[in-house]
Amino acid sequence: MADRAVDRTISDLPLKTVYEPSDVADLDVKRDLGEPGEFPYTRGIHPHMYRDRLWTMRQFAGFGNARQTNERYHFLLAQGQMGLSVAFDMPTLMGYDSDAPQALGEVGKCGVAIDSVKDMETLFAGIDMGAITTSMTINGPAAIALAQYIVAAENSGIPRAELGGTLQADIFKEYIAQKEWIFPPRPHVRIIVDMMKFCTAEMPKWNTISISGYHIREAGSTAVQELAFTLADGFAYVEAAMAAGMDIDTFAPRLSFFFNAHIDFFEEICKFRAARRIYAHRMRDQYGARDPRSWQLRFHTQTAGASATAQQPENNIVRVAYEALSAVLGGTQSLHTNSMDEVLALPTEKSVEIALRTQQVLAYETNVTNVVDPLGGAYFIEALTSEMERQALEYFRQIEAFGGVIEAIEAGFFQREIADASYRYQRSLETKERIVVGVNAFERDETQDDLNLLKIGRDVELGQARDVQAVRATRDAAAVEDALAGLKRVCRSGENVMPALIDACRAFATEGEIVDAMAEVFGRYVERASF
């Protein structure tokens, strides 16, 4: 009987007992794999990969207020971390100031609260913004966060052209999975294209969009859905920028991707390899990109939060290590390893350190970095890579049948596919068809007493509310009004919004005020509830 867990990956892809040459009979090594660093980059985007340069170890961090998170950044940099990655709190991600009624109970909980340029300056105090790279996980208000970052850097004497980093700015996956949107899809896409144009002209070291499958997977998708939906989103941004008159080779080299490293080891490796091959072909053959850098899919990876368990949380250290290994064998450019306690709360300093050490052991002790794409050519790996590619292309056809990504979002297609997959998976745990150690097998009675969890108190919310009110009380009110009026004007006229956003941030307009001004023009998105 075929219906057994050993016959399917965690995403329900079929598996054979053993793979043989006949499983890769269609594979043309030169056409489908190439050499590492050569089209279609199945084996990696660099000829020598980690022999020349390790991946960037970048731990996502943010909690409480800007001062607390700044301390954590100094700690992480001192431990050998190579770049910063900002986690914002929910009100910041949704465009509300810390004293807004909607922010009640959420300030500083899931990340750091940033209301104005003042907070952004505190966040990077004592850190050379010209020397580090910063990744900012923010989408709805991404352009505002970038404007705040630019102004904070300029106030410390660093011109925007020297700033290196990545803005997530992937609004499609918000509607699909993460659900932190502000405006309806079309105005959001216009803002993103404005931001791409601005960065292309003025910030040569800045990566404009990090097209993210991570949250799609966390919302319960399969690996194939993560692969297909993420790439479809990426292609939709490419098409939007081209439709706005941009030459693909001016912006494509600075697009990057962000994937999940889940627990099904080989499936993940194949997902990364398939992603590179699909992307290279489409960028060159369909969109006509001529610069090889436009064909190369670069990506960041984070281990799967959804694979971590609240039960016996120390076991998560082991899961993270396997997941990190799959990301490295899949050729990632940077990596975040989750901390064991993140399923319960924000991670403590101790657990973050173990997560970072996990990467360092992988990089410096295991020697998996010495050979490029060591699994390339294995019958199983190549067969599964091709199967995932085939299934992703089938999803592209379905999305195109809706008319494109926005239309498929509006029809609830992605949301339904993910909810179905997530429920199927949950049921397979209920029936013990799939085993999760400590959850539905090998359980033991336990208390959480021995874990020292990091909790964010109400004092953070009250303090942050006082701070933002102080900013409003001490700035030049007329300058703020002018800046916000100017912003609304460009939102209406169709001029690039970035300069007006920078002006508003310089005048100490708060994030909530800026979003309210833009929402007057663009409106706010409301999702139809379904399950």
Next chain:
Amino acid sequence: MRWPKYLDGMSNARHFEGDGLRRPFRIVVAKAGLDGHDRGAKVIARALRDAGMEVIYTGLFQTPEQIVRTAIQEDADGIGLSILSGAHMTLFPLVVQQLEAQGAGDIVFFGGGTIPADDAAELKRLGVREIFTPGAPLADIVAFVQREAGKRRERVG
């Protein structure tokens, strides 16, 4: 409706499936605050529906007032609130307060999410009937809702 195999053997479940005399339990599954993590809420909503209950999913970003109003308007037996953003110590107590203020304290109020054990204990002390954390079996949640909603029906008819 096809009965999910993993729910076999549950005490009173089949009773409701075929019982035409009593209307099925009605449960509001809610998301509050700014928390967009809706995977858990949707899975619970489907599990309760598959167990024969009527489920109203509020969608995202509801206030405690909106959630309680929906439950009263829908004559719901229970409210299940899912929070993964860390705002649980603020939002759960507000729903309890609203239920009491509206004279709807009989509605079975339970929840789940990333909630540390000591917070869960405190929330139960404050009047939340049960807190389910990641890894809780769906069958346990379904059994809890059926038991507590059944008791409520006996009390309020």
